[in-house]
Amino acid sequence: AQSVSQHNHHVILSEAASLELGCNYSYGGTVNLFWYVQYPGQHLQLLLKYFSGDPLVKGIKGFEAEFIKSKFSFNLRKPSVQWSDTAEYFCAVNETNAGKSTFGDGTTLTVKP
Amino acid sequence: GAVVSQHPSWVICKSGTSVKIECRSLDFQATTMFWYRQFPKQSLMLMATSNEGSKATYEQGVEKDKFLINHASLTLSTLTVTSAHPEDSSFYICSARTGAPETQYFGPGTRLLVL
Numbered sequence: 159a160q161s162v163s164q165h166n167h168h169v170i171l172s173e174a175a176s177l178e179l180g181c182n183y184s185y186g187g188t189v190n191l192f193w194y195v196q197y198p199g200q201h202l203q204l205l206l207k208y209f210s211g212d213p214l215v216k217g218i219k220g221f222e223a224e225f226i227k228s229k230f231s232f233n234l235r236k237p238s239v240q241w242s243d244t245a246e247y248f249c250a251v252n253e254t255n256a257g258k259s260t261f262g263d264g265t266t267l268t269v270k271p
Numbered sequence: 272g273a274v275v276s277q278h279p280s281w282v283i284c285k286s287g288t289s290v291k292i293e294c295r296s297l298d299f300q301a302t303t304m305f306w307y308r309q310f311p312k313q314s315l316m317l318m319a320t321s322n323e324g325s326k327a328t329y330e331q332g333v334e335k336d337k338f339l340i341n342h343a344s345l346t347l348s349t350l351t352v353t354s355a356h357p358e359d360s361s362f363y364i365c366s367a368r369t370g371a372p373e374t375q376y377f378g379p380g381t382r383l384l385v386l
Contacts, residue, residue, distance in 0.1 A: 194377075201379040202315075202364070248314060258305060259375060263314045 160185035162251050164262035171239050172270050179234040179265050181223075181249035191232040192250040192259065193223055202248070208232065219243070241271045273299050275367050277378035284355055285386055292350045292381045294365030300345035301367035305375065306338070309362045321348045355385040 165180040183189065193205040206217025213225040223234045232249060246266050252259040274297040284290050294304055302323050307315040319329045319340050327340035337359075339351040348367075352359055362382050366375040 192375075202366075202377040204374065204376070207374060258317055258320050260317075261315045266312075 160189075160251060160253065160260050162249055162260050162262040164247075164249055164265050166265045167263070168266045168268070170268045170270065173241055174238050175269075177234070177236040177239045177243075177267070179247055179249075179267070181232045181234065181262060183230050183232070183249075183251040183260075185230075185251065185253055188254040189251050190254055191223070191225060192252075193217065193221070193232070193234050194248045194250060194261075196246040196248065196264075198245065205234070205247075239267070239269050241269045243267060244269045273297075273367070273369060273374075273376040275365065275376045275378040277363075277365055277381050279381060280379060281382050281384075283384045283386065286356050287354055290352045290355055290383060292352075292363055292365075292383075294348045294350070294367070294378050296346045296367040296376070299367070299369055301348075301369065302345060303368040304342060304348040305366045305368070306340060306348070306350050307364045307366070309364055309380070311362075315364060318350075352383065355383070357385045359383065360385045 161184045163182045191208040194202045195205050196202050205221050206215050208215045208225045216222045221236050225232050246264050248264045249262040250259040276295045278293045304321045306318045309315050318333045319327045321327045321340045321342040323342045329335045342348040362380050364380040366377045368375050
């Protein structure tokens with residue numbers, strides 16, 4: 159069974175700092191990769207996704223993620239965070255055509271104004 | 272964009288009663304819907320995969336007689352928590368999957384409190 163590991167459980171940054179959240183997965187086959195965000199009191203929203211092609215994926219709100227197949231990683235980055243980025247971030251992986259996704263434990267990002 | 276709704280958003284019930292939660296894809300057809308449970312400060316735990324017109328596939332450790340799932344149409348799946356107990360109190364989230372390239376869209380969740 160595949161697993162997803164998010165190394166940072168809680169990240170605290172000041173506004174304008176750069177962000178990188180780690181995500182590693184354990185499945186060796188072809189995968190689809192996702193980052194979701196859950197703002198306080200709101201539901202999960204898709205930030206970005208990778209299916210194939212350019213391993214550097216750009217998402218909404220200035221976020222991007224890079225798929226490094228050799229490292230089984232899909233880290234999320236943002237060059238300059240804002241207070242409004244305070245949220246819970248989840249990495250998810252599903253095996254191509256398998257349907258269901260496995261989620262990481264999530265990373266809580268707190269951005270101090 | 273694709274929208275998924277859940278109803279109700281909040282439910283409080285007495286122990287022993289059954290609660291039905293609806294999940295609807297509002298502007299697309301979803302052959303597959305997923306039901307998750309999320310505990311405070313924790314990740315989403317997949318409970319079951321629901322395919323339209325067939326029986327749901329439950330994850331290991333999830334009681335299918337406890338959590339009844341019906342996917343009667345391409346836009347509606349229901350989760351019924353039968354004989355609810357306080358330990359069933361949680362945040363239940365559904366998602367609906369579109370076709371290729373497949374993406375899940377999540378509902379806003381239903382918070383269940385069993386007294």
